[in-house]
Amino acid sequence: MDVLTDQSLVLSDREFQRISDAIYDHCGINLHAGKRGLVQSRLSKLVRRQGFETFTKYIDYILSDEGKEEFVTAVDTLSTNLTFFFRENQHFEYLRQDYLPKLIANKSKEANKRVRVWSAACSSGEEPYSLAITLAETFAQEINWDIKILATDISTRVLERAKMGTYDIERIEPLTAQQKQRFLVANNIEGRKVFQVRRELTDMVRFRHLNLMDAWPFRGRFDIIFVRNVMIYFDKPTQAVLVKRFWDHLADGGLLCIGHSESLTGIDHSFRYVQPATYQKA
Numbered sequence: 485m486d487v488l489t490d491q492s493l494v495l496s497d498r499e500f501q502r503i504s505d506a507i508y509d510h511c512g513i514n515l516h517a518g519k520r521g522l523v524q525s526r527l528s529k530l531v532r533r534q535g536f537e538t539f540t541k542y543i544d545y546i547l548s549d550e551g552k553e554e555f556v557t558a559v560d561t562l563s564t565n566l567t568f569f570f571r572e573n574q575h576f577e578y579l580r581q582d583y584l585p586k587l588i589a590n591k592s593k594e595a596n597k598r599v600r601v602w603s604a605a606c607s608s609g610e611e612p613y614s615l616a617i618t619l620a621e622t623f624a625q626e627i628n629w630d631i632k633i634l635a636t637d638i639s640t641r642v643l644e645r646a647k648m649g650t651y652d653i654e655r656i657e658p659l660t661a662q663q664k665q666r667f668l669v670a671n672n673i674e675g676r677k678v679f680q681v682r683r684e685l686t687d688m689v690r691f692r693h694l695n696l697m698d699a700w701p702f703r704g705r706f707d708i709i710f711v712r713n714v715m716i717y718f719d720k721p722t723q724a725v726l727v728k729r730f731w732d733h734l735a736d737g738g739l740l741c742i743g744h745s746e747s748l749t750g751i752d753h754s755f756r757y758v759q760p761a762t763y764q765k766a
């Protein structure tokens with residue numbers, strides 16, 4: 485394979501349009517004109533790795549049956565997976581201080597001891613494990629509760645990391661000393677010190693691949709849905725469809741948490757505003 489220079493990999497208008505249309509159709513991510521530089525720099529690495537001379541040949545390939553797997557890699561590369569433990573901690577504090585104690589009181593009355601949570605764009609797992617820690621701590625004195633967290637993402641690459649549940653020391657910084665002690669165990673992977681999430685948490689969380697644009701194969705309804713820092717990549721009509729679907733998949737009184745830089749403004753919905761980025765089906 486020839487080593488290609490950066491100049492030979494300029495993304496033309498048509499190539500940018502083709503790739504952004506394909507990504508939008510597949511997963512709703514809106515790669516608007518401002519993302520052109522990002523698309524060019526991130527995709528050019530893949531084009532080179534696959535040995536193609538132009539973006540056009542690479543795009544033809546990933547849109548063909550033969551290139552399906554590489555298309556997944558392109559989606560992974562173009563999406564942003566930034567996440568961290570207890571990100572936007574106001575949500576976890578609200579759960580701890582307000583929502584979960586009330587949920588416990590209400591469900592105990594009805595003898596319904598099930599709690600279902602969905603982390604709908606879970607990235608490498610920090611969000612669902614933060615939920616698991618919050619639930620484990622809040623339910624510490626409770627017995628016989630059936631608590632499950634479903635964690636889904638479109639990216640198979642981040643899901644693999646999430647399932648492993650091992651994090652470098654800098655990643656676990658937001659946890660308190662007690663949380664580290666109770667929920668993590670130090671491990672060594674190829675000479676690197678990492679922290680492994682303990683069984684108590686991994687038993688609560690199920691990771692699954694799910695594109696939010698596809699059908700959702702769930703039977704029951706959720707008490708809590710976290711869908712944070714993903715709708716920002718979708719346009720308003722796509723967000724509106726999703727918000728309606730989240731409503732349908734929440735139990736009465738259920739909670740919807742979105743990212744703090746996201747908003748339901750301009751979307752027709754029936755949620756009750758609780759606090760910034762927090763809405764209730766009530």
Ligand SMILES: C[S@@+](CC[C@H](N)C(=O)[O-])C[C@H]1O[C@@H](n2cnc3c(N)ncnc32)[C@H](O)[C@@H]1O
Nearest residue numbers: 511564566567605607638639695696712713714
């Ligand atoms: C910035 S991360 C947010 C992670 C976490 N929710 C948080 O707030 O820290 C966005 C995640 O959305 C996922 N994503 C993007 N489009 C998606 C889609 N159509 N369906 C499911 N997940 C998607 C990406 O793979 C990425 O892991």
